[in-house]
Amino acid sequence: MTKTAKLIIDDKTYEFSxxxxxxxxxxxxxxxxRQLTGLITLDNGYGNxxxxxxxxxxxxxxxxILRYRGIPIEELAEKCSFIxxxxxxxxxxxxxxxxxxxxxxxxxxxxxxxxxxxHFFEGYKSGGHPMGLLSAMVGSLAAYYPELIKPHPxxxxxxxxxxxxxxxxxxxxxxxxxxxxxxxxxxxxxxxRYIPNFLNMMFSSPAKHYEIRPEAVDALQCLLILxxxxxxxxxxxxxxxxxxxxxxxxxxxxxxxxxxxxxxHGGANQSVIEMLEMIRKDGGDIKKYVAxxxxxxxxxxxxxxxxxxxxxxxxxAKIIKEKVDALLKALNLHDPLLDIAIExxxxxxxxxxxxxxxxxxxxxxxxxxxxxxxxxxxxxFPVMFAIGxxxxxIAHWKEMTEDPATRIGRPRQIYxxxxxxxxxxxxxx
Ligand code: SDX
Numbered sequence: 001m002t003k004t005a006k007l008i009i010d011d012k013t014y015e016f017s018x019x020x021x022x023x024x025x026x027x028x029x030x031x032x033x034r035q036l037t038g039l040i041t042l043d044n045g046y047g048n049x050x051x052x053x054x055x056x057x058x059x060x061x062x063x064x065i066l067r068y069r070g071i072p073i074e075e076l077a078e079k080c081s082f083i084x085x086x087x088x089x090x091x092x093x094x095x096x097x098x099x100x101x102x103x104x105x106x107x108x109x110x111x112x113x114x115x116x117x118x119h120f121f122e123g124y125k126s127g128g129h130p131m132g133l134l135s136a137m138v139g140s141l142a143a144y145y146p147e148l149i150k151p152h153p154x155x156x157x158x159x160x161x162x163x164x165x166x167x168x169x170x171x172x173x174x175x176x177x178x179x180x181x182x183x184x185x186x187x188x189x190x191x192x193r194y195i196p197n198f199l200n201m202m203f204s205s206p207a208k209h210y211e212i213r214p215e216a217v218d219a220l221q222c223l224l225i226l227x228x229x230x231x232x233x234x235x236x237x238x239x240x241x242x243x244x245x246x247x248x249x250x251x252x253x254x255x256x257x258x259x260x261x262x263x264x265h266g267g268a269n270q271s272v273i274e275m276l277e278m279i280r281k282d283g284g285d286i287k288k289y290v291a292x293x294x295x296x297x298x299x300x301x302x303x304x305x306x307x308x309x310x311x312x313x314x315x316x317a318k319i320i321k322e323k324v325d326a327l328l329k330a331l332n333l334h335d336p337l338l339d340i341a342i343e344x345x346x347x348x349x350x351x352x353x354x355x356x357x358x359x360x361x362x363x364x365x366x367x368x369x370x371x372x373x374x375x376x377x378x379x380x381f382p383v384m385f386a387i388g389x390x391x392x393x394i395a396h397w398k399e400m401t402e403d404p405a406t407r408i409g410r411p412r413q414i415y416x417x418x419x420x421x422x423x424x425x426x427x428x429x
Pocket of ligand 1: 232234268302303304306309331363
């Protein structure tokens with residue numbers, strides 16, 4: 001028996017079916033609302049609007065639950081590798097040994113980028129933000145690998161495109177870093193796995209030996225897993241919107257990288273460190289900044305705090321905080337910003353303003369401290385978020401393209417402009 005919702009407008013009653021997901025989340029199906037009633041809904045920021053059905057990630061914001069294909073994030077962060085997690089998100093199951101070997105081999109075989117792409121790096125303005133370079137380079141992959149953007153690629157061609165992207169974006173990110181510090185590019189090595197290869201491309205150079213510390217590999221593995229997907233967030237919804245017009249996957253990912261760049265989204269990890277530095281330079285007066293964050297007249301916000309969905313502690317923030325402690329201890333480092341972050345969290349979480357609004361630390365609050373400890377510069381933090389989120393973006397693109405119910409995204413609006421009026425010739429204005 002399908003549950004329904006009744007809508008009474010003037011003296012007419014309309015009924016709409018209520019659909020329920022596997023975790024008992026329910027929604028009113030308003031697919032025919034305008035056709036039946038002539039009305040649309042309005043929902044700024046889509047906080048109450050479902051854009052699709054998806055089987056990839058489940059979030060429960062009230063309980064602080066996050067699962068990829070049903071597996072709790074805590075288990076994946078502890079027991080899984082980033083490559084396995086990517087396979088799980090994209091293909092829906094944990095890979096067998098044979099599947100994982102084939103998938104990993106694809107990363108090694110496709111780690112290089114076309115040598116001509118280096119001219120892009122040469123032409124990019126030194127000091128430009130690496131996210132701008134990353135989105136440009138990912139979009140331009142369509143020009144270098146046209147065979148991968150055929151209108152109706154086969155499953156095998158899609159599989160190759162996925163591995164190409166997951167592997168090449170890591171190389172592009174490392175090259176973008178080398179470009180930003182004026183050092184020569186370090187090429188991927190066939191003998192290194194995904195994360196050690198990335199660290200080597202980032203930090204080794206002809207002039208100095210770089211030791212790939214297992215603690216750094218472990219921390220980065222965990223961070224990338226925690227960032228791998230998060231259902232219909234801003235950048236993933238961008239992938240679905242752009243992909244709904246049948247734009248190629250490279251174009252979708254380039255758009256997603258730009259959406260992620262925003263300081264309210266993936267750019268927040270960079271803003272958190274800048275905020276903690278600002279507090280430190282200002283004498284560590286944390287109470288002053290908590291007051292600023294609460295003051296409506298002040299545009300300052302506590303970066304790394306708050307979330308559209310989590311009204312409980314972001315489960316990822318909890319894991320990252322533990323990982324940061326272990327990493328700093330293992331590397332025998334002390335970061336004063338961590339002390340400030342911990343004190344800031346304690347003060348905020350005991351303050352009624354934050355308690356009433358259910359504002360907790362989110363994934364970005366501690367991640368920057370881990371990246372810093374590994375040696376990754378602040379402007380590369382959003383790039384790290386993009387590398388982590390890539391499997392999730394690809395998984396949602398694949399799910400959307402395989403869903404026969406997918407239509408081109410085209411929201412409506414409530415017009416608030418001027419009523420009909422005539423053109424006025426310039427001499428009469
Ligand atoms: C990510 O969607 C995802 O899943 C994103 C993400 C992912 O994995 O993809 O989890 C990654 O983007 C995490 C969020 C990173 N951004 C930040 O840390 C930036 C700081 N946070 C905020 O800007 C804010 O909390 C958002 C953007 C995250 C959420 O914004 P909402 O849901 O639109 O909430 P809101 O702006 O309507 O705020 C509700 C109230 C307001 O106060 P009132 O008007 O009710 O008095 O809470 C206040 C806000 O002023 N508020 C904050 C605050 N966040 C919200 N006040 C001070 N500091 C903050 N950080």
